[in-house]
Amino acid sequence: MILTIALREIKNLFLSPLAWAILAVMQLIVAYLFLIQLDEFTLLQPRLAGIEGAPGVTDIIVAPLLQTTGFLLLLIAPAITMRVFSDEKRNRTLTLLLSAPISMTEIVLGKFLGVTLFFLLLLAMLLAMPLSLYAGTTLDAGKLASGVLGLALVLSTFAAIGVFMSSLTEQPVVAFISTLGLLILLWIIDWSGTSQAQISTLFQYLSIKTHFESFLKGLFSTADAGYFLLLTSTFLILGIRRLDQQRLTG
Amino acid sequence: MDTKILISVEQLHRHYGHILAVEAISFELAQGEVLGFLGPNGAGKSTTMQMITGNLAPSSGRVRINGIDLLDEPKRAKAEIGYLPEQPPLYQDLTVDEYLYYCARLHRVSKGRRSQAVKRARDRCGLGGTGRRLIGNLSKGFQQRVGIAQAILHSPPVVILDEPTVGLDPNQIRDIRTLIRELGENHGIILSTHILPEVQATCSRVQIIHRGKLVFSETMQELEQRLTSHALVLETRKPCSAQHLEAVPGIQRVEPLGETRARLQFEEDNPADAVAACVASQGWGLVELSLDRQTLEQVFVDLTCSDAPAPDGVAAV
Numbered sequence A: 001m002i003l004t005i006a007l008r009e010i011k012n013l014f015l016s017p018l019a020w021a022i023l024a025v026m027q028l029i030v031a032y033l034f035l036i037q038l039d040e041f042t043l044l045q046p047r048l049a050g051i052e053g054a055p056g057v058t059d060i061i062v063a064p065l066l067q068t069t070g071f072l073l074l075l076i077a078p079a080i081t082m083r084v085f086s087d088e089k090r091n092r093t094l095t096l097l098l099s100a101p102i103s104m105t106e107i108v109l110g111k112f113l114g115v116t117l118f119f120l121l122l123l124a125m126l127l128a129m130p131l132s133l134y135a136g137t138t139l140d141a142g143k144l145a146s147g148v149l150g151l152a153l154v155l156s157t158f159a160a161i162g163v164f165m166s167s168l169t170e171q172p173v174v175a176f177i178s179t180l181g182l183l184i185l186l187w188i189i190d191w192s193g194t195s196q197a198q199i200s201t202l203f204q205y206l207s208i209k210t211h212f213e214s215f216l217k218g219l220f221s222t223a224d225a226g227y228f229l230l231l232t233s234t235f236l237i238l239g240i241r242r243l244d245q246q247r248l249t250g
Numbered sequence B: 001m002d003t004k005i006l007i008s009v010e011q012l013h014r015h016y017g018h019i020l021a022v023e024a025i026s027f028e029l030a031q032g033e034v035l036g037f038l039g040p041n042g043a044g045k046s047t048t049m050q051m052i053t054g055n056l057a058p059s060s061g062r063v064r065i066n067g068i069d070l071l072d073e074p075k076r077a078k079a080e081i082g083y084l085p086e087q088p089p090l091y092q093d094l095t096v097d098e099y100l101y102y103c104a105r106l107h108r109v110s111k112g113r114r115s116q117a118v119k120r121a122r123d124r125c126g127l128g129g130t131g132r133r134l135i136g137n138l139s140k141g142f143q144q145r146v147g148i149a150q151a152i153l154h155s156p157p158v159v160i161l162d163e164p165t166v167g168l169d170p171n172q173i174r175d176i177r178t179l180i181r182e183l184g185e186n187h188g189i190i191l192s193t194h195i196l197p198e199v200q201a202t203c204s205r206v207q208i209i210h211r212g213k214l215v216f217s218e219t220m221q222e223l224e225q226r227l228t229s230h231a232l233v234l235e236t237r238k239p240c241s242a243q244h245l246e247a248v249p250g251i252q253r254v255e256p257l258g259e260t261r262a263r264l265q266f267e268e269d270n271p272a273d274a275v276a277a278c279v280a281s282q283g284w285g286l287v288e289l290s291l292d293r294q295t296l297e298q299v300f301v302d303l304t305c306s307d308a309p310a311p312d313g314v315a316a317v
Helices: A002-015 A017-049 A057-081 A083-090 A094-099 A104-135 A141-168 A172-194 A197-206 A208-216 A222-249 B045-052 B074-078 B096-106 B111-124 B140-152 B170-186 B196-202 B220-227 B242-246 B272-282 B296-304
Strands: B005-016 B019-030 B034-038 B060-065 B081-084 B158-162 B188-192 B205-210 B213-219 B231-236 B251-256 B261-266 B286-291
Touching: A002 A017, A002 A104, A002 B096, A017 A057, A017 A104, A057 A083, A057 A104, A057 A141, A057 A172, A057 A208, A083 A094, A083 A104, A083 A141, A083 A172, A094 B081, A094 B096, A104 A141, A104 A222, A141 A172, A141 A208, A141 A222, A172 A197, A172 A208, A208 A222, B005 B045, B005 B188, B019 B045, B019 B188, B019 B213, B034 B045, B034 B170, B034 B196, B045 B060, B045 B158, B045 B188, B060 B074, B081 B140, B096 B111, B096 B140, B111 B140, B140 B158, B140 B170, B170 B188, B170 B196, B188 B196, B196 B296, B205 B220, B205 B296, B213 B220, B213 B296, B220 B296, B231 B272, B242 B251, B242 B261, B242 B272, B272 B286
Parallel strands: B034 B188, B034 B205, B081 B158, B158 B188
Antiparallel strands: B005 B019, B005 B060, B205 B213, B231 B261, B231 B286, B251 B261
Protein backbone atom coordinates (compact mmCIF):
# COMPACT_ATOMS: atom_id res chain seq x y z
CA MET A 1 0.00 0.00 0.00
CA ILE A 2 2.91 2.33 0.84
CA LEU A 3 4.41 1.46 -2.53
CA THR A 4 1.14 2.19 -4.34
CA ILE A 5 1.07 5.69 -2.91
CA ALA A 6 4.79 6.18 -3.54
CA LEU A 7 4.50 5.16 -7.20
CA ARG A 8 1.50 7.42 -7.68
CA GLU A 9 3.51 10.27 -6.16
CA ILE A 10 6.42 9.74 -8.55
CA LYS A 11 4.09 9.49 -11.55
CA ASN A 12 2.35 12.66 -10.43
CA LEU A 13 5.69 14.43 -10.24
CA PHE A 14 6.53 13.46 -13.78
CA LEU A 15 3.10 14.55 -15.03
CA SER A 16 4.08 18.14 -14.32
CA PRO A 17 6.98 19.75 -16.14
CA LEU A 18 8.50 20.71 -12.80
CA ALA A 19 10.20 17.37 -12.21
CA TRP A 20 11.67 17.33 -15.71
CA ALA A 21 12.84 20.91 -15.38
CA ILE A 22 14.53 20.16 -12.07
CA LEU A 23 16.28 17.10 -13.45
CA ALA A 24 17.51 19.04 -16.46
CA VAL A 25 18.65 22.13 -14.58
CA MET A 26 20.44 20.13 -11.89
CA GLN A 27 22.19 18.06 -14.53
CA LEU A 28 23.37 21.22 -16.27
CA ILE A 29 24.64 22.98 -13.16
CA VAL A 30 26.35 19.93 -11.74
CA ALA A 31 27.96 19.22 -15.10
CA TYR A 32 29.42 22.73 -15.09
CA LEU A 33 30.71 22.29 -11.53
CA PHE A 34 32.16 18.95 -12.48
CA LEU A 35 34.07 20.49 -15.34
CA ILE A 36 35.46 23.23 -13.09
CA GLN A 37 36.64 20.68 -10.53
CA LEU A 38 38.15 18.53 -13.27
CA ASP A 39 39.99 21.53 -14.66
CA GLU A 40 41.34 22.39 -11.23
CA PHE A 41 42.53 18.85 -10.75
CA THR A 42 44.44 18.83 -14.03
CA LEU A 43 46.17 22.05 -12.92
CA LEU A 44 47.04 20.67 -9.50
CA GLN A 45 48.04 17.22 -10.68
CA PRO A 46 51.74 17.90 -11.46
CA ARG A 47 52.30 19.39 -8.01
CA LEU A 48 50.36 16.67 -6.22
CA ALA A 49 52.42 13.99 -7.84
CA GLY A 50 55.41 15.02 -5.76
CA ILE A 51 53.67 14.98 -2.38
CA GLU A 52 53.45 11.93 -0.20
CA GLY A 53 49.84 11.05 0.73
CA ALA A 54 48.42 13.88 -1.33
CA PRO A 55 44.66 14.13 -1.80
CA GLY A 56 43.50 12.02 -4.72
CA VAL A 57 41.04 12.58 -7.48
CA THR A 58 38.14 11.55 -5.24
CA ASP A 59 38.98 14.23 -2.67
CA ILE A 60 39.50 16.98 -5.20
CA ILE A 61 36.69 16.28 -7.62
CA VAL A 62 34.06 14.04 -6.06
CA ALA A 63 33.83 15.33 -2.49
CA PRO A 64 33.40 19.04 -3.32
CA LEU A 65 31.02 18.11 -6.10
CA LEU A 66 28.80 16.11 -3.75
CA GLN A 67 28.88 18.87 -1.17
CA THR A 68 27.79 21.53 -3.63
CA THR A 69 25.17 19.18 -5.01
CA GLY A 70 23.86 18.74 -1.50
CA PHE A 71 23.52 22.47 -1.03
CA LEU A 72 21.89 22.95 -4.43
CA LEU A 73 19.38 20.23 -3.65
CA LEU A 74 18.59 21.99 -0.40
CA LEU A 75 17.34 24.87 -2.51
CA ILE A 76 15.43 22.64 -4.90
CA ALA A 77 14.02 19.94 -2.62
CA PRO A 78 11.25 22.21 -1.23
CA ALA A 79 9.95 22.72 -4.78
CA ILE A 80 9.43 18.98 -5.07
CA THR A 81 7.96 18.40 -1.63
CA MET A 82 5.75 21.48 -1.42
CA ARG A 83 2.84 19.94 -3.31
CA VAL A 84 2.82 16.57 -1.61
CA PHE A 85 0.02 17.28 0.86
CA SER A 86 -0.95 20.88 0.23
CA ASP A 87 -2.15 20.12 -3.30
CA GLU A 88 -4.21 17.20 -2.08
CA LYS A 89 -5.75 19.39 0.56
CA ARG A 90 -6.51 22.21 -1.79
CA ASN A 91 -8.08 19.90 -4.37
CA ARG A 92 -9.89 17.95 -1.63
CA THR A 93 -8.37 14.72 -2.89
CA LEU A 94 -6.96 13.87 0.50
CA THR A 95 -10.43 12.52 1.32
CA LEU A 96 -9.77 9.68 -1.10
CA LEU A 97 -6.78 8.54 0.93
CA LEU A 98 -8.46 9.18 4.26
CA SER A 99 -11.56 7.15 3.41
CA ALA A 100 -9.61 4.28 1.91
CA PRO A 101 -8.60 1.43 4.22
CA ILE A 102 -5.12 2.85 4.78
CA SER A 103 -3.56 4.11 7.98
CA MET A 104 -2.14 7.60 8.36
CA THR A 105 1.30 6.06 8.74
CA GLU A 106 0.99 4.38 5.37
CA ILE A 107 -0.10 7.62 3.73
CA VAL A 108 2.81 9.62 5.13
CA LEU A 109 5.37 6.89 4.49
CA GLY A 110 4.04 6.44 0.96
CA LYS A 111 4.41 10.13 0.19
CA PHE A 112 7.86 10.24 1.80
CA LEU A 113 9.03 7.20 -0.11
CA GLY A 114 7.77 8.63 -3.39
CA VAL A 115 9.67 11.88 -2.91
CA THR A 116 12.80 10.08 -1.67
CA LEU A 117 12.80 7.76 -4.67
CA PHE A 118 12.62 10.78 -6.95
CA PHE A 119 15.60 12.32 -5.16
CA LEU A 120 17.54 9.07 -5.47
CA LEU A 121 16.79 8.99 -9.17
CA LEU A 122 18.13 12.53 -9.42
CA LEU A 123 21.19 11.51 -7.44
CA ALA A 124 21.80 8.47 -9.66
CA MET A 125 21.71 10.66 -12.75
CA LEU A 126 24.16 13.14 -11.26
CA LEU A 127 26.39 10.31 -10.15
CA ALA A 128 26.99 9.30 -13.75
CA MET A 129 29.48 12.17 -14.00
CA PRO A 130 31.93 11.20 -11.24
CA LEU A 131 31.58 7.58 -12.32
CA SER A 132 32.69 8.54 -15.81
CA LEU A 133 36.12 9.24 -14.29
CA TYR A 134 36.58 5.49 -14.07
CA ALA A 135 37.25 5.65 -17.79
CA GLY A 136 40.59 7.39 -17.19
CA THR A 137 41.56 6.71 -13.59
CA THR A 138 40.48 4.83 -10.49
CA LEU A 139 38.44 6.40 -7.73
CA ASP A 140 38.52 5.70 -4.03
CA ALA A 141 35.39 3.54 -4.09
CA GLY A 142 35.00 3.64 -0.30
CA LYS A 143 35.06 7.41 -0.15
CA LEU A 144 32.73 7.68 -3.09
CA ALA A 145 30.28 5.22 -1.54
CA SER A 146 30.36 6.99 1.83
CA GLY A 147 29.80 10.36 0.16
CA VAL A 148 26.89 9.07 -1.87
CA LEU A 149 25.35 7.39 1.15
CA GLY A 150 25.72 10.65 3.06
CA LEU A 151 24.00 12.59 0.32
CA ALA A 152 21.21 10.00 0.13
CA LEU A 153 20.63 10.38 3.87
CA VAL A 154 20.65 14.16 3.55
CA LEU A 155 18.07 13.92 0.78
CA SER A 156 15.81 11.62 2.77
CA THR A 157 15.95 14.16 5.60
CA PHE A 158 14.98 16.92 3.17
CA ALA A 159 12.09 14.76 1.98
CA ALA A 160 10.81 14.11 5.49
CA ILE A 161 10.98 17.77 6.46
CA GLY A 162 9.34 18.82 3.23
CA VAL A 163 6.52 16.30 3.57
CA PHE A 164 5.81 17.50 7.09
CA MET A 165 5.83 21.17 6.10
CA SER A 166 3.50 20.41 3.23
CA SER A 167 1.04 18.79 5.60
CA LEU A 168 0.79 22.05 7.55
CA THR A 169 -0.67 24.23 4.85
CA GLU A 170 -2.95 24.32 1.84
CA GLN A 171 -0.65 26.74 0.04
CA PRO A 172 2.25 25.06 -1.77
CA VAL A 173 4.22 28.32 -1.76
CA VAL A 174 3.98 28.58 2.02
CA ALA A 175 5.16 24.99 2.28
CA PHE A 176 8.04 25.84 -0.07
CA ILE A 177 9.20 28.85 1.92
CA SER A 178 8.92 27.23 5.32
CA THR A 179 10.73 24.09 4.17
CA LEU A 180 13.47 26.18 2.60
CA GLY A 181 13.80 28.25 5.74
CA LEU A 182 14.09 25.27 8.04
CA LEU A 183 16.57 23.49 5.77
CA ILE A 184 18.80 26.56 5.48
CA LEU A 185 18.63 27.04 9.23
CA LEU A 186 19.65 23.44 9.80
CA TRP A 187 22.48 23.86 7.30
CA ILE A 188 23.97 27.04 8.76
CA ILE A 189 23.12 26.54 12.42
CA ASP A 190 26.73 25.62 13.25
CA TRP A 191 27.99 29.01 12.08
CA SER A 192 27.11 30.52 15.43
CA GLY A 193 29.32 27.97 17.14
CA THR A 194 32.51 29.46 15.79
CA SER A 195 32.44 32.54 18.02
CA GLN A 196 30.80 31.21 21.16
CA ALA A 197 32.48 28.06 22.36
CA GLN A 198 29.74 27.45 24.94
CA ILE A 199 26.86 26.39 22.74
CA SER A 200 28.90 25.31 19.80
CA THR A 201 28.68 21.58 20.42
CA LEU A 202 24.90 21.48 20.48
CA PHE A 203 24.56 23.66 17.40
CA GLN A 204 27.26 21.73 15.67
CA TYR A 205 25.42 18.53 16.42
CA LEU A 206 22.20 19.97 15.02
CA SER A 207 23.77 21.06 11.77
CA ILE A 208 23.14 18.91 8.72
CA LYS A 209 26.37 20.15 7.19
CA THR A 210 28.67 18.86 9.95
CA HIS A 211 27.32 15.35 9.67
CA PHE A 212 27.33 15.41 5.91
CA GLU A 213 30.95 16.56 5.81
CA SER A 214 32.19 13.61 7.79
CA PHE A 215 30.53 11.34 5.25
CA LEU A 216 32.33 13.22 2.50
CA LYS A 217 35.65 12.62 4.25
CA GLY A 218 34.89 8.94 3.92
CA LEU A 219 34.06 8.66 7.59
CA PHE A 220 31.03 6.51 8.20
CA SER A 221 30.02 6.76 11.83
CA THR A 222 26.79 5.47 13.30
CA ALA A 223 26.43 8.77 15.15
CA ASP A 224 26.17 10.66 11.88
CA ALA A 225 23.88 8.11 10.25
CA GLY A 226 21.85 8.08 13.44
CA TYR A 227 21.47 11.85 13.29
CA PHE A 228 19.90 11.69 9.85
CA LEU A 229 17.67 8.75 10.70
CA LEU A 230 16.55 10.51 13.87
CA LEU A 231 15.75 13.72 12.04
CA THR A 232 13.93 11.86 9.28
CA SER A 233 11.81 9.78 11.61
CA THR A 234 11.03 12.76 13.83
CA PHE A 235 9.53 14.69 10.95
CA LEU A 236 7.71 11.64 9.62
CA ILE A 237 6.11 11.07 13.01
CA LEU A 238 5.21 14.76 13.18
CA GLY A 239 3.61 14.41 9.76
CA ILE A 240 1.55 11.42 10.88
CA ARG A 241 0.49 13.25 14.03
CA ARG A 242 -0.47 16.25 11.95
CA LEU A 243 -2.80 14.20 9.72
CA ASP A 244 -4.32 12.55 12.74
CA GLN A 245 -4.85 15.85 14.47
CA GLN A 246 -6.59 17.21 11.41
CA ARG A 247 -9.11 14.40 11.67
CA LEU A 248 -9.79 15.51 15.22
CA THR A 249 -10.04 19.23 14.67
CA GLY A 250 -11.53 19.17 11.18
CA MET B 1 -32.57 -11.24 1.77
CA ASP B 2 -31.64 -10.95 5.41
CA THR B 3 -31.72 -7.46 6.77
CA LYS B 4 -28.25 -7.05 8.10
CA ILE B 5 -27.52 -3.85 9.99
CA LEU B 6 -24.76 -2.20 7.99
CA ILE B 7 -24.32 1.04 9.85
CA SER B 8 -25.16 1.73 13.41
CA VAL B 9 -24.52 5.17 14.78
CA GLU B 10 -24.95 5.86 18.45
CA GLN B 11 -25.08 9.24 20.13
CA LEU B 12 -22.76 10.95 17.72
CA HIS B 13 -21.58 14.39 18.81
CA ARG B 14 -19.24 16.76 17.13
CA HIS B 15 -18.00 20.16 18.25
CA TYR B 16 -16.14 22.73 16.19
CA GLY B 17 -14.68 24.85 18.92
CA HIS B 18 -17.74 26.11 20.76
CA ILE B 19 -20.14 25.31 17.98
CA LEU B 20 -22.03 22.08 18.35
CA ALA B 21 -22.30 20.88 14.77
CA VAL B 22 -23.85 17.49 15.39
CA GLU B 23 -25.72 16.56 18.52
CA ALA B 24 -26.71 13.11 19.68
CA ILE B 25 -27.43 11.56 16.32
CA SER B 26 -28.31 7.88 16.38
CA PHE B 27 -29.61 5.76 13.54
CA GLU B 28 -29.22 2.47 11.78
CA LEU B 29 -29.00 1.47 8.18
CA ALA B 30 -29.94 -1.99 7.01
CA GLN B 31 -28.95 -3.81 3.88
CA GLY B 32 -31.19 -2.98 0.95
CA GLU B 33 -32.11 0.41 2.32
CA VAL B 34 -31.58 3.76 0.67
CA LEU B 35 -31.52 6.38 3.37
CA GLY B 36 -32.16 9.94 2.32
CA PHE B 37 -30.42 12.50 4.46
CA LEU B 38 -32.09 15.86 4.25
CA GLY B 39 -31.40 19.14 5.88
CA PRO B 40 -30.83 22.79 5.16
CA ASN B 41 -27.31 23.99 4.44
CA GLY B 42 -25.08 23.85 7.47
CA ALA B 43 -27.37 21.45 9.32
CA GLY B 44 -24.60 18.92 9.86
CA LYS B 45 -25.25 16.48 7.01
CA SER B 46 -21.75 16.55 5.64
CA THR B 47 -20.20 16.52 9.09
CA THR B 48 -22.17 13.40 9.95
CA MET B 49 -21.10 11.73 6.73
CA GLN B 50 -17.48 12.65 7.29
CA MET B 51 -17.67 11.06 10.71
CA ILE B 52 -19.23 7.87 9.38
CA THR B 53 -16.49 7.57 6.78
CA GLY B 54 -13.68 8.21 9.22
CA ASN B 55 -12.60 11.54 7.73
CA LEU B 56 -13.50 13.35 10.91
CA ALA B 57 -13.28 12.06 14.44
CA PRO B 58 -16.47 12.38 16.47
CA SER B 59 -16.24 14.30 19.75
CA SER B 60 -18.15 11.45 21.30
CA GLY B 61 -20.30 8.57 20.21
CA ARG B 62 -19.88 5.36 18.33
CA VAL B 63 -19.98 4.31 14.70
CA ARG B 64 -20.10 0.68 13.65
CA ILE B 65 -19.86 -0.32 10.03
CA ASN B 66 -21.02 -3.85 9.34
CA GLY B 67 -20.40 -4.65 12.99
CA ILE B 68 -16.86 -3.25 13.00
CA ASP B 69 -16.16 -0.29 15.24
CA LEU B 70 -14.81 2.55 13.13
CA LEU B 71 -12.72 4.04 15.91
CA ASP B 72 -11.19 0.78 17.09
CA GLU B 73 -10.45 -0.77 13.73
CA PRO B 74 -10.52 2.05 11.20
CA LYS B 75 -8.82 0.08 8.45
CA ARG B 76 -11.22 -2.83 8.49
CA ALA B 77 -14.25 -0.60 8.86
CA LYS B 78 -13.22 1.73 6.04
CA ALA B 79 -12.88 -1.23 3.70
CA GLU B 80 -16.65 -1.64 3.97
CA ILE B 81 -17.43 1.88 2.76
CA GLY B 82 -17.49 3.64 -0.56
CA TYR B 83 -17.68 7.40 -0.16
CA LEU B 84 -18.34 10.23 -2.53
CA PRO B 85 -17.68 13.51 -0.69
CA GLU B 86 -19.36 16.76 -1.60
CA GLN B 87 -16.43 17.61 -3.81
CA PRO B 88 -15.40 14.49 -5.69
CA PRO B 89 -11.75 13.71 -4.85
CA LEU B 90 -10.46 13.62 -8.41
CA TYR B 91 -6.93 14.08 -9.68
CA GLN B 92 -7.33 16.40 -12.66
CA ASP B 93 -4.07 15.22 -14.24
CA LEU B 94 -5.02 11.55 -14.45
CA THR B 95 -7.07 9.74 -17.03
CA VAL B 96 -10.27 8.09 -15.86
CA ASP B 97 -8.72 4.63 -16.09
CA GLU B 98 -5.51 5.60 -14.29
CA TYR B 99 -7.58 7.14 -11.54
CA LEU B 100 -9.92 4.20 -11.12
CA TYR B 101 -7.03 1.72 -11.11
CA TYR B 102 -5.33 3.76 -8.42
CA CYS B 103 -8.53 3.77 -6.35
CA ALA B 104 -8.85 0.03 -6.82
CA ARG B 105 -5.33 -0.42 -5.50
CA LEU B 106 -5.99 1.87 -2.55
CA HIS B 107 -9.04 -0.19 -1.70
CA ARG B 108 -7.01 -3.39 -1.93
CA VAL B 109 -8.90 -4.89 -4.82
CA SER B 110 -6.78 -7.90 -5.72
CA LYS B 111 -4.76 -7.69 -8.90
CA GLY B 112 -6.77 -10.28 -10.78
CA ARG B 113 -10.10 -8.61 -10.12
CA ARG B 114 -8.92 -5.06 -10.65
CA SER B 115 -9.57 -4.59 -14.36
CA GLN B 116 -12.94 -6.27 -14.05
CA ALA B 117 -13.91 -4.02 -11.14
CA VAL B 118 -12.84 -0.91 -13.02
CA LYS B 119 -14.73 -1.97 -16.12
CA ARG B 120 -17.87 -2.71 -14.16
CA ALA B 121 -17.82 0.58 -12.26
CA ARG B 122 -17.19 2.45 -15.51
CA ASP B 123 -20.09 0.73 -17.25
CA ARG B 124 -22.49 1.21 -14.37
CA CYS B 125 -21.78 4.92 -14.24
CA GLY B 126 -22.02 5.37 -17.98
CA LEU B 127 -18.36 6.23 -18.44
CA GLY B 128 -18.03 3.93 -21.47
CA GLY B 129 -15.80 5.84 -23.86
CA THR B 130 -14.02 8.12 -21.41
CA GLY B 131 -11.43 5.68 -20.05
CA ARG B 132 -8.47 7.37 -21.69
CA ARG B 133 -9.56 10.97 -21.25
CA LEU B 134 -8.08 13.29 -18.67
CA ILE B 135 -10.41 13.87 -15.74
CA GLY B 136 -9.63 17.59 -15.86
CA ASN B 137 -11.04 17.78 -19.39
CA LEU B 138 -14.33 16.08 -18.56
CA SER B 139 -17.52 18.01 -17.96
CA LYS B 140 -18.84 18.44 -14.44
CA GLY B 141 -21.42 15.71 -14.92
CA PHE B 142 -18.85 13.20 -16.07
CA GLN B 143 -16.53 14.14 -13.24
CA GLN B 144 -19.38 13.50 -10.84
CA ARG B 145 -19.86 10.07 -12.40
CA VAL B 146 -16.18 9.29 -12.00
CA GLY B 147 -16.63 10.19 -8.36
CA ILE B 148 -19.52 7.77 -8.04
CA ALA B 149 -17.59 5.08 -9.93
CA GLN B 150 -14.81 5.51 -7.40
CA ALA B 151 -17.25 4.99 -4.54
CA ILE B 152 -18.77 1.76 -5.87
CA LEU B 153 -15.58 0.37 -7.40
CA HIS B 154 -14.73 -2.12 -4.69
CA SER B 155 -18.42 -3.07 -4.28
CA PRO B 156 -18.56 -2.05 -0.63
CA PRO B 157 -21.60 -3.04 1.45
CA VAL B 158 -22.15 0.61 2.36
CA VAL B 159 -22.16 3.44 -0.14
CA ILE B 160 -22.28 7.01 1.11
CA LEU B 161 -23.03 9.70 -1.44
CA ASP B 162 -22.92 13.36 -0.49
CA GLU B 163 -25.05 15.29 -2.97
CA PRO B 164 -24.34 13.03 -5.92
CA THR B 165 -26.54 14.79 -8.48
CA VAL B 166 -25.18 18.30 -8.11
CA GLY B 167 -24.26 19.77 -11.46
CA LEU B 168 -25.84 17.06 -13.56
CA ASP B 169 -28.34 17.61 -16.35
CA PRO B 170 -31.84 16.14 -15.96
CA ASN B 171 -31.04 13.05 -18.05
CA GLN B 172 -27.95 12.33 -16.04
CA ILE B 173 -29.86 12.85 -12.83
CA ARG B 174 -32.32 10.20 -13.94
CA ASP B 175 -29.49 7.81 -14.79
CA ILE B 176 -27.86 8.36 -11.44
CA ARG B 177 -31.14 7.83 -9.61
CA THR B 178 -31.69 4.58 -11.45
CA LEU B 179 -28.16 3.57 -10.52
CA ILE B 180 -28.76 4.42 -6.88
CA ARG B 181 -31.95 2.38 -6.81
CA GLU B 182 -30.11 -0.54 -8.42
CA LEU B 183 -27.31 -0.29 -5.90
CA GLY B 184 -29.87 -0.05 -3.13
CA GLU B 185 -31.04 -3.58 -3.86
CA ASN B 186 -28.02 -5.22 -2.31
CA HIS B 187 -26.04 -2.43 -0.69
CA GLY B 188 -26.92 0.00 2.05
CA ILE B 189 -26.89 3.55 0.80
CA ILE B 190 -26.88 6.91 2.49
CA LEU B 191 -27.73 9.75 0.18
CA SER B 192 -27.50 13.34 1.22
CA THR B 193 -29.25 15.95 -0.84
CA HIS B 194 -31.47 18.94 -0.65
CA ILE B 195 -33.40 18.08 -3.74
CA LEU B 196 -36.63 16.77 -2.24
CA PRO B 197 -38.10 14.96 -5.26
CA GLU B 198 -34.87 13.04 -5.45
CA VAL B 199 -35.51 11.60 -2.05
CA GLN B 200 -39.03 10.62 -2.97
CA ALA B 201 -37.78 9.04 -6.17
CA THR B 202 -34.96 7.00 -4.75
CA CYS B 203 -35.07 6.52 -1.02
CA SER B 204 -36.71 3.94 1.17
CA ARG B 205 -36.23 5.99 4.32
CA VAL B 206 -35.93 9.67 5.07
CA GLN B 207 -34.14 11.50 7.83
CA ILE B 208 -34.18 15.20 8.28
CA ILE B 209 -31.41 16.82 10.24
CA HIS B 210 -31.69 20.33 11.54
CA ARG B 211 -29.15 22.27 13.60
CA GLY B 212 -27.21 19.10 14.23
CA LYS B 213 -30.18 17.15 15.50
CA LEU B 214 -32.19 14.43 13.89
CA VAL B 215 -35.71 15.85 13.77
CA PHE B 216 -37.44 13.40 11.47
CA SER B 217 -36.93 9.77 10.63
CA GLU B 218 -39.50 7.70 8.82
CA THR B 219 -39.66 5.05 6.16
CA MET B 220 -41.05 6.05 2.81
CA GLN B 221 -44.29 4.11 3.45
CA GLU B 222 -44.89 5.87 6.74
CA LEU B 223 -44.18 9.12 5.03
CA GLU B 224 -46.56 8.30 2.18
CA GLN B 225 -49.26 7.67 4.74
CA ARG B 226 -48.55 10.90 6.49
CA LEU B 227 -48.63 12.72 3.21
CA THR B 228 -51.81 10.98 2.05
CA SER B 229 -54.24 13.69 2.35
CA HIS B 230 -57.61 13.73 3.99
CA ALA B 231 -58.80 16.79 2.17
CA LEU B 232 -60.16 17.62 -1.25
CA VAL B 233 -59.96 20.93 -3.01
CA LEU B 234 -63.03 21.83 -4.98
CA GLU B 235 -63.40 24.59 -7.47
CA THR B 236 -66.65 25.37 -9.22
CA ARG B 237 -67.77 27.79 -11.89
CA LYS B 238 -70.63 29.21 -9.85
CA PRO B 239 -70.53 29.94 -6.12
CA CYS B 240 -71.06 26.80 -4.06
CA SER B 241 -72.67 26.61 -0.65
CA ALA B 242 -71.04 24.95 2.31
CA GLN B 243 -74.27 23.56 3.69
CA HIS B 244 -74.94 21.43 0.65
CA LEU B 245 -71.40 20.10 0.67
CA GLU B 246 -71.43 19.27 4.35
CA ALA B 247 -74.49 17.15 3.70
CA VAL B 248 -72.48 14.90 1.37
CA PRO B 249 -71.80 11.62 3.19
CA GLY B 250 -68.19 11.28 4.35
CA ILE B 251 -67.42 14.98 4.45
CA GLN B 252 -66.51 16.23 7.90
CA ARG B 253 -65.79 19.86 7.49
CA VAL B 254 -65.86 22.44 4.74
CA GLU B 255 -63.43 25.36 4.70
CA PRO B 256 -64.45 27.96 2.14
CA LEU B 257 -61.40 29.30 0.27
CA GLY B 258 -63.37 31.94 -1.56
CA GLU B 259 -66.62 32.13 -3.43
CA THR B 260 -65.97 29.27 -5.79
CA ARG B 261 -63.29 27.31 -3.90
CA ALA B 262 -63.53 25.10 -0.85
CA ARG B 263 -61.40 22.65 1.05
CA LEU B 264 -63.28 19.56 2.12
CA GLN B 265 -62.00 17.48 5.02
CA PHE B 266 -62.99 13.83 5.02
CA GLU B 267 -62.16 10.65 6.84
CA GLU B 268 -61.47 7.18 5.52
CA ASP B 269 -62.74 6.77 1.95
CA ASN B 270 -62.36 9.47 -0.59
CA PRO B 271 -65.84 10.90 -1.26
CA ALA B 272 -64.85 12.58 -4.54
CA ASP B 273 -67.56 10.82 -6.53
CA ALA B 274 -70.27 11.89 -4.10
CA VAL B 275 -68.98 15.46 -4.17
CA ALA B 276 -68.97 15.45 -7.94
CA ALA B 277 -72.55 14.16 -7.96
CA CYS B 278 -73.57 16.88 -5.53
CA VAL B 279 -71.91 19.59 -7.62
CA ALA B 280 -73.58 18.24 -10.74
CA SER B 281 -77.00 18.08 -9.16
CA GLN B 282 -76.68 21.67 -7.91
CA GLY B 283 -75.51 22.77 -11.32
CA TRP B 284 -72.45 24.63 -9.97
CA GLY B 285 -70.20 23.52 -12.79
CA LEU B 286 -67.20 21.48 -11.73
CA VAL B 287 -63.85 23.07 -12.55
CA GLU B 288 -61.43 21.23 -10.29
CA LEU B 289 -61.65 18.48 -7.75
CA SER B 290 -58.36 17.22 -6.44
CA LEU B 291 -56.66 15.74 -3.42
CA ASP B 292 -54.91 18.36 -1.35
CA ARG B 293 -51.60 16.54 -1.02
CA GLN B 294 -49.11 17.51 1.57
CA THR B 295 -45.64 17.29 0.08
CA LEU B 296 -42.35 16.28 1.57
CA GLU B 297 -41.39 19.85 0.96
CA GLN B 298 -44.01 21.01 3.45
CA VAL B 299 -42.78 18.55 6.03
CA PHE B 300 -39.25 19.76 5.41
CA VAL B 301 -40.19 23.41 5.67
CA ASP B 302 -42.27 22.82 8.78
CA LEU B 303 -39.38 21.11 10.50
CA THR B 304 -36.52 23.28 9.44
CA CYS B 305 -37.96 26.72 8.97
CA SER B 306 -38.03 29.07 11.94
CA ASP B 307 -38.05 27.62 15.42
CA ALA B 308 -41.44 26.01 15.09
CA PRO B 309 -41.69 22.99 17.39
CA ALA B 310 -41.83 19.62 15.69
CA PRO B 311 -45.40 18.52 14.96
CA ASP B 312 -46.86 15.83 17.16
CA GLY B 313 -45.50 12.39 16.58
CA VAL B 314 -42.41 13.66 14.84
CA ALA B 315 -40.26 13.81 17.92
CA ALA B 316 -36.53 13.53 17.53
CA VAL B 317 -35.34 9.95 17.52
